[in-house]
Amino acid sequence: MQPLQFPYKNYSSRLPIPSLGFAALLLISLATLTSSCTEQEKNSLLQFVSGLSQDAGLAKLWQVDTDCCNWEGITCNGNKTVIDVSLASRGLEGHISQSLGNLTGLQQVNLSYNLLSGGLALELVSSSSIIVLDVSFNQLNGDLHEFPSSIPGRPLQVLNISSNLFTGQFTSTTWKGMQNLIALNASNNSFTGHIPSHFCNISPSFSVLELSYNKLSGSIPPGLGNCSKLRVLKAGHNYLSGTLPEELFKATLLEHLSFSSNGLQGILDSTHIVKLGKMAILDLGENKFSGMIPDSIGQLTRLQELHLEYSSMSGELPSTLSNCTDLITLDLKCNNFSGELNKVGFSNFPNLKTLDLMWNNFSGTIPESIYSCRNLIALRLSSNKFHGQLSKGLSNLKSLSFLSLTNNSFSNITNALQILRSSKNLTTLLLGLNFMNETMPDNARIDGFENLRVLAITDCLLSGEIPFWISGLVNLEMLFLQGNRLTGPIPAWINxxxxxxxxDISNNSLTGEIPTTLMAMPMLTSEKTAAHLDPRVFYLPVYSGPSLQRRIPIAFPKALYLSGNKFTGVIPPEIGHLKALISLDISFNNLTGPIPSSICNLTNLEVLDLSNNNLTGEIPAVLENLYFLAVFNVSNNNLQGPIPTGRQFNTFPNSSFAGNPRMCGPGLNHHCTSVE
Structure with missing residues (x-):
């Protein structure tokens, strides 16, 4: 999130226009008097630089014998008075010198996105001239002590101290001298205590308060409702509890209200919601709200984002939601909403980009009106009770990039893929737990999907073979086909x-030997190939467990999962070519022969599971060189000889080696003799 930026007031007065001759004389006189910044200002700036442990070359750029108005990052007004110090993203390290407070004309200070540490100098906050102070995204720390209120009418309007390491109580007495404060961003720190309720009593023009990602507790103070000019109130990701106080809804100018990821509860009262007619972003997700979405939600006609995810809300979606014609994001995942979606006129949402209804109890078919949302980028309907075949209208969603229909009761996978192949922008397609007991479409019927990067057709019990049309997905990075009944070999075109x-082709009925072509996959044979992967994030996070979500494809490990099939033959010695591999699982097959010593070349390997096969011979001692190996399992084979000792092998449990009667070592029933 970018730091807040507000225009500061121009305090320069406009002089009457004198006669031309007098004006020229006046300009010459002023030029003589203020030909450069003052020595006091120059010394204050040099003192600031000298207090840095890493100045990124500023000391060389700021030459003593030059006008400081010409220095990098310094702006002066027409009177050669320093009014702006802008040194964001310079790699500065060290403490912020209080000397900047000596610049009597300074109006703006921007030191954001550096590595500055220490406390926040009171001289800056208490300055008689600074209007905008931004020190966000640094490593500033300590408590915010009570600022002296002896200087009346301090002009500070915007204070951004977000994304630092500040601690201590966040009390209203800290800010009692800030009569002109308009915006305060203190998010992403470690402040404790309660949210102060007196901001608006201190500063009548107060309009922006951001306190997200702290450790604040207690209830939402009703006094915030007295902020007649409050537009933005964000306090998500704290430890707040209780309900939304009725008084809060008196702040009728609110445009952005966010209390996400707290412990709030209660219902959304219909009579209160209607008072927030200017609301554009309402984010109450990850709380304990219950009840239904009130019909009055339709009166928030300016609403652009509605977030109610991870709560305990229920009932059908109100038809009045169709009145929120500016909606861009609708996120209702992980609730108990039910009923059909036909009541909502999605055709009224021409700007809708994200619709996330995952983990609810919606039923029926996908309403045709969704297919008129031509700007829809992400559609997730997974883990509901939708059924039927996909409509051809789905192909109208030309902007669609992310589609997840997992865990419903859709049918006719061939029809589904034929429709979806025309979605040229589709990068993520998740279809698992549908199309039960159907046949994987054969090789000749599917093309398209030019930009697809993630394809998951899992746990459908599909029969058939791994189809040839997958080889045409030239940009594919991740392929999930586990949990089906696919037969035949791993195709030779895989490399x-x-x-x-x-x-992941685990838990199928694939046969044959593990082909050596699999050992020549370009992304797995070289550690230098990651740069070729698409760095873009998933438009929505992908969940690979109840609490594990990944936002970018390359957050997944480089992996081969071949377990639970009917592969025979030996593990190819060429497996040592897969130097970039992090996770390898070929358990529960019918593999024979020894464990190849070439596996020791897989120096990035963290997971190696060879269990439940018919492997013979000893565990190669060279596997001790796999320093990152965290999971190792060779149980239930026919291995023999001693377990290697030292390094990672001292950390594996005995269960990793069980079921090999001829293996010996510490912790096993069979202890090694000197001969062994």
């Missing part, structure tokens, strides 16, 4: 998938 780095 032509130039960007594929994650392959």
């Amino acid at each position: 032509t998938m130039e960007y594929l780095f994650y392959l």
Whole structure:
């Protein structure tokens, strides 16, 4: 999130226009008097630089014998008075010198996105001239002590101290001298205590308060409702409890209200919601709210984002939601909403980009009106009770990038893929737990998907083979086909998938030997290939567990999951070519022969599971060199000889080696003799 930026007031007065001759004489006189910044200002700036442990070359750029108005990051007004110090993103380290407070004309200070440490100099906050002070995204720390209120009418309007390491109580007495404060951003710190309720009593023009990502507790103070000019109130990701106080809804100018990820409860009162007619972003997700979405939500006609995810809300969606014609984001995932969606006129949402209804109890078919949302980028309907075949109208969503229909009761996978292949912008397609017991579409029927990067058709019990049309997905990075009934071999074309780095074909009925072509996959044979992957995030986070979400594809490990099939033959010695591999699981197959010593070349390996096969011979001692190995399992094979000792092998449990009667070592029933 970018730091808040507000225009500061121009305090320069406009003089009457004198006669031309007098004006020229006046300008010459002023030029003589103020030909450069004062020595006091120059010394204050040099003192600031000298207090830095890393000045990023400023000391060389700021030469003593030059006009400081010409220095990098310094702006002066027409009177050669320093009014702006702007040194964001310079790599500055060290403490902020109080000497900047000596610049009597200074109006703006921006030191954001550096590595500055220490406390916040009171001289800056108490300055008689500074209007905008931004020290966000640094490493400033300590408590915010009570600022002296002896200087009346301090002009500070905007204070951004977000994304630092500040601690201590966040009390109203800290700010009692800030009569002109308009915006305060103190988010992403470690402040404790309660939210102060007297901001508006201190500063009548107060309009922006951001306190998200702290450790604030207690209830929402009703006094915030007295902020007649409050437009933005954000206090998400804290430890707040209680309900939304009725008084809060008196702040009728609110445009952005966010209390996400707290412990709030209660219902959304219909008579209160209607008072927030200017609301554009309402974010109450990840709380304990219950009840239904009130019909009065439709009176928030300026609403652009509605977040109610991860709560305990229920009932059908009100038809009045259709009146929120400016909606861009609708996030209702992880609730108990039910009923059909046909009551909501999605055709009224021409700007809708994100619709996330995952983990609810919606039923029926996907309403046709959704397909008129031509700007829809992300659609997630997974884990509901939708059924039927996909409509051809889905192909109208030309902007669609992310589609998840997982865990419903959709049918006719061939029809679904034929419709979706025309979605040229589709990058993520998740279809698992649908199309039960159907047949994987054969090789000749599917093309398209030029930009697809993630394809998941999992746990559908599909029969057939791994189809040839997948080889045409030239940008595919991740392929999930586990939990089906696919037969036949791993296709020889697998190594032509130039960007594929994650392959899960476990729990099928695949046969044959593990082909050596699999050992030539470009993304797995070189550690230098990551730069070729698409760095873009998933438009919505992808969940790989109840609490594990990933926002970018490359957050997944480079992995091969081949377990739970009917593979035979030996583990190819060429497996040592997969130097970038992090996770390898070929358990529960019918593999024979020894464990190849070439596995020791997989120096990035963190997971190696060879269990439940018919492997023979000893565990190669060279596997001790796999320093990152955290999970190792060779149980239930026919291995023999001693377990390697030292390094990672001292950390694996005995269960990793169980079921090998001829293996010996500490912790096993069979202790090694000197001969062994």
